[in-house]
Amino acid sequence: VIADLKAIFFVKDFAGNVKHKEVKQFDPSKPAPGRKIRVVFKDGEVMVGITQGYQPERPGFFLLPADGQSNNERCFVVASATSEVTFL
Template sequence: MEPSKIVVRYLDGRALKGITQNFFPNKPAFHVNRLGGTGPGEVIEVKLGDLKAIFFVRDFTGNAKHVERKELAPGDRPQGRLMEVTCKDGEVIVGTTTGYDPKRPGFFLFPIDPSANNLRVYVVAGAVRTARFL
């Protein structure tokens, strides 16, 4: 599996940045080589049940001034269904999905803004307050 840059957001508000090569949505845990760890190769085990979401990112710095687009632009042809997810902490994530099932442990959302730093987001079902198709 190719390495993926991720930002892990925990239910308690903590964040962890690093690289993973073994995240699978059907597994209860995975490992992250922590960015800025105490030494090379510091590996953290992450349990899916402790998380709000996993953000697969282009880079770790992002652009704080970028305002992510939450609506389709004229002519956009998204893959999947457009969905708005409100997490229990109040964060709203808008994207498209092809695999939403509230009975599963989580699902992927793909941002509709092509200039967003997030490539895709795995949202943990237990962290969702509301989810609705747009």
């Protein structure tokens, strides 16, 4: 059931890079193709990225991370798992 999930992460590599520190800001030299958004999950995790389909009444939305070096290519965020969603 989707309500039991936090998000679905689409990753570049299953191993990831444990040394990488996620950047929570946008590269000003690269245009963002969508709306900039900050998501706080109920467990305290914060993600910053862009979205083209966030609407509060929908069960979820896709987010592309602001950090181009992130192991996450994109993420489907389950709306019920969030405590705060803010446009930047």
